[in-house]
Amino acid sequence: MSRVLLLDTNLSAYPIHQFLVGQGHDVFVLGGNPDDYLAKISKNYIQYDYSDRIHMPAILNHYKVDYLVPGCNDLSYIVCAELNEVTVFNGIDSVATTHVLNNKKQFRQFAIENKIPVPVLLTESEALDQLPVIVKPVDSYSGRGVTVIRKRDDCALQEAITLSKSQSRSGQYLIEKYVQGQLLSHSAFLKDQRIMLDFFVEEQCIASPFAVDTSRVVTGLSCEMSENIRRVVEQMAANLGLADGLFHSQFIMQDDDYRIIEVTRRCPGDLYSLLIEYSTGIKYADMYTNPFLGNPQVVVGTPSTKLIVRHTITTPEETYFSSIKFIRPVKQVGYFSLARSGDQIGLAPLGRIGIFFTESDSQEEQALIYDELTRRVLYVIE
Incomplete structure (x- = not known):
């Protein structure tokens, strides 16, 4: 064994x-x-x-x-x-x-050298002339230590830098031009540095502005947009000589333009793998794991299509958790508890109560659930 x-x-x-x-x-x-x-x-x-x-x-x-x-x-x-x-x-x-x-600053520099679309990297002296800007640690996660500067305020900039450095394992930060638009992720499984299977996911940050808590698989991207992203991923895979396996990225889309903001080779968190599996029938975690076992990269699962929304239950303020009360019935296909009644829950993204998946019978029903989740009116935290 x-x-x-x-x-x-x-x-x-x-x-x-x-x-x-x-x-x-x-x-x-x-x-x-x-x-x-x-x-x-x-x-x-x-x-x-x-x-x-x-x-x-x-x-x-x-x-x-x-x-x-x-x-x-x-x-x-x-x-x-x-x-x-x-x-x-x-x-x-x-x-x-x-x-x-994994280091955001190193990735930005790599991307610039290889003409990969990323937000504009700025120096501290340039920042206040390029507003709005975003200050972030080079190696943090879940939006920790991230600040957007919208007004010309040197004190606010210095405070943002100090915060980012404090949340960085290496004590490093970066400043870049703030890009506003729709956040999406792209999960691609590579074989010989070419994409054999991929998925696009729409993501929302509701309780905290820089931590994803609501998402769904999407198929409506333009052919030009999706093919451009695939081409860039394969270019990065070739330039870096990547091993077979998962390549996961997040990007911000503005009309017909996009900027890649983060890439990684590890499995995304908050049970992202189950979002793909429940939505498409593809066993994402199995495909992620196989290359580490020396197994060939092959498609695992029986393709299907279901209208699934993944949501991480968080709170924008500290509270003691008792229960979740849904305002109306929804079809849950999975619920994973992260807190027990009586637990003190920190404000998002640090405190999380649970992760649930809902299934809809129509695009209209899924759109309604998605809207209610983004407005935080589908359930009440008691």
């Missing part, structure tokens, strides 16, 4: 874990929080904070790990890339490539 180490204990990695167990592997999960979902359900939980890399090689040797699988956060993939430099595993890019993709 092969031994697999999954570097994540969060609920979002649950579909990955289930696939590995179903394939008959002896699965170990590693993370610092024993209250995480996988830490509780796994018979092979290793309590260790993998941000402290020093003992990771020894752990691999001690548990005789055959396969290493990154989870659903950037740090997990970065640590896997670093370990891959010591012991070669399947499907993992080099450290240099990983930093280009």
Whole structure:
């Protein structure tokens, strides 16, 4: 029986874990929080904070790990890339490539050199002459440490820089021209640096302006827009020599134009994999995981079409959680609780109550649910 180490204990990695167990592997999960979902359900939980890399090689040797699988956060993939430099595993890019993709500043510079459409990168001295601008950490997630500056205010800019640096693991930040438009994501599965299958998802940030909490698969992008994005992804894959597997990006669309704002090779969080699986029948987590096991990149699942909306329940203010009351009935196809009654919930995006998936019988019904969620009138947090 092969031994697999999954570097994540969060609920979002649950579909990955289930696939590995179903394939008959002896699965170990590693993370610092024993209250995480996988830490509780796994018979092979290793309590260790993998941000402290020093003992990771020894752990691999001690548990005789055959396969290493990154989870659903950037740090997990970065640590896997670093370990891959010591012991070669399947499907993992080099450290240099990983930093280009995961460090926002390095990615912007790579994109500019390769004529890839990204927001305009600015220096601190240029920022107040290019309003509005956005200040963000180069390596944070879920919108932490992000500020938009709309008025000429040097004090506000300095405060934004200080905040971004405080939320960055490396203490670094970037400033760029703020781009407003529709946020979308593109998940592409690569084989020989070409896209074999991909999905576009519309995303909304409701409770917090820079953290996605509502999304649905979309098929209505223009052929020109979707083909342009695919061409750019394949260009990046070729230029960086990417291994087979997932390439996930977020971009902002303005009419017929777009700007890529973030790219990654790890599985997206908040059970994004189930959004794709419920909507399309494609087993996203299985396809994500296969290259790390040395398996060929093939389509897994039976294609189908369902009208699914994914929503992460958060709150724009701190509160004690009691229950969720829906204003009207909806067809839920999945609910995953992240909080218990009596828990104190932090304001979004730090505090999350649960993730649910709804199915609609028509485009009109899905549009209504989507609208009610964006206006925060479909349910009440009690």
